[in-house]
Amino acid sequence: MSGSGITAPSGFRAAGVACGVKPEGPDLALLAADREAAAAAVFTTSRAAAAPVLLSREHVSGGRARAVVVNSGCANAATGARGLEDAREMARRTADALGCQPEDVVVASTGVIGVRLPMERVRGGIAAAAAALSRDGGNAAAEAILTTDTGPKQTHVELEVGGRPVRVGAMAKGAGMIAPHMATLLAFFTTDITIEPSLLQRALRRAVGESLNRISVDGDTSTNDMALVLASGAAEAAPIVEPGSDYESFCAALLEAARRMAWAIVSTGEGVSRVAEVRVEGAASAADADRIARTVAESPLVKTALHGCDPNWGRVLAAAARAGVDIDVGRSEIRFGNVVVAGDGEAAEYDEADARAALAEEPARITIRLSEGSGAGWMWTSDLSKEYVDINASYRS
Numbered sequence: 001m002s003g004s005g006i007t008a009p010s011g012f013r014a015a016g017v018a019c020g021v022k023p024e025g026p027d028l029a030l031l032a033a034d035r036e037a038a039a040a041a042v043f044t045t046s047r048a049a050a051a052p053v054l055l056s057r058e059h060v061s062g063g064r065a066r067a068v069v070v071n072s073g074c075a076n077a078a079t080g081a082r083g084l085e086d087a088r089e090m091a092r093r094t095a096d097a098l099g100c101q102p103e104d105v106v107v108a109s110t111g112v113i114g115v116r117l118p119m120e121r122v123r124g125g126i127a128a129a130a131a132a133l134s135r136d137g138g139n140a141a142a143e144a145i146l147t148t149d150t151g152p153k154q155t156h157v158e159l160e161v162g163g164r165p166v167r168v169g170a171m172a173k174g175a176g177m178i179a180p181h182m183a184t185l186l187a188f189f190t191t192d193i194t195i196e197p198s199l200l201q202r203a204l205r206r207a208v209g210e211s212l213n214r215i216s217v218d219g220d221t222s223t224n225d226m227a228l229v230l231a232s233g234a235a236e237a238a239p240i241v242e243p244g245s246d247y248e249s250f251c252a253a254l255l256e257a258a259r260r261m262a263w264a265i266v267s268t269g270e271g272v273s274r275v276a277e278v279r280v281e282g283a284a285s286a287a288d289a290d291r292i293a294r295t296v297a298e299s300p301l302v303k304t305a306l307h308g309c310d311p312n313w314g315r316v317l318a319a320a321a322r323a324g325v326d327i328d329v330g331r332s333e334i335r336f337g338n339v340v341v342a343g344d345g346e347a348a349e350y351d352e353a354d355a356r357a358a359l360a361e362e363p364a365r366i367t368i369r370l371s372e373g374s375g376a377g378w379m380w381t382s383d384l385s386k387e388y389v390d391i392n393a394s395y396r397s
Helices: 051-060 080-098 119-132 138-144 197-209 245-267 286-297 300-307 313-321 352-359 386-393
Strands: 012-017 028-043 064-074 105-112 153-161 164-173 186-191 226-231 275-283 333-336 339-343 364-369 375-382
Touching: 012 119, 012 138, 028 051, 028 119, 028 138, 028 186, 028 197, 051 080, 051 105, 051 226, 064 080, 064 119, 064 138, 064 186, 064 226, 080 105, 080 119, 105 226, 138 153, 138 164, 153 245, 164 245, 186 245, 197 226, 197 245, 245 375, 275 286, 286 313, 286 364, 286 375, 300 313, 300 375, 313 333, 313 339, 313 364, 333 352, 339 352, 352 364
Parallel strands: 064 105, 186 226, 275 364
Antiparallel strands: 012 028, 028 064, 028 226, 153 164, 164 186, 275 375, 333 339, 333 364
């Protein structure tokens, strides 16, 4: 049977089960390759990195992996040495169930920080998930990794390598604590190509940098962020051992899958009702443009104005001017959609109704044009709503 989402590429099986980490619903996912796969990952840069991140960094460092076990409902972060041992046990029990080594298993967790995993329930969940693994288990796995998400996020992309059809699959979770500085939340990718791990790592970093690393819901970075890709080689296409046209085709497909996941995360984030693309042009460098775009995208005042469709361009200007980048505000321009709302550091003549309508588009387009050079950058951001406050004011209860 052909899979979907994360199991769309051949050579993978998945499962999702309820084991009681969360009060209700599925909360443990297992993704397994039929044989050892090439692996690459990027992890949170938080100095409070969770136990599963610390462990998985070790396990994926050799460029190979066989499986990923994920629990939701508990982050297993800030849990000390016992938390790290719990993560190691998750790897051992998964390895025993699959007949591989613990070092072949990547572990991920998401949920409340500072709480230990209920390991008796997790043990039962791993056993149940291993018994339920199937080619059509991608949907269940995508459900099991969610926390405050409104629904599962998954996709697949088809391409050709060496004239043979291959696929890239993906699943992700994320709704809050979205302002990644490496990847975002939990995002998992699979492919059935054969590829050198070093090239796979390079492709993942490229894809993450132009997708998952360019979204913000609330300006917070998680202790558990992880993006991982596994390549099974099951499609039996020509191996990718060096850069070239096949490699670029794969990179483009991986980027497309990552951007679909990034859009799904930011557009369905906690309390989100509007999404905007913040674009900066004419900066002295791409790095400067990215810094300005991120500062504007993460500004609470910009995000609340977006929520109310209020074309308050002064908030955009103020955020851009505090980004720590040397700019000449008197030679800048701000647009909402196609409406020029400010130029040369002061208000332009525009119709307020047109500007409001531009902010109601999906996505709204906020463009800042500078006169410093040719650097450009962008971010996807969401509004900040009363519902977001309600969700996070009672997250643990």
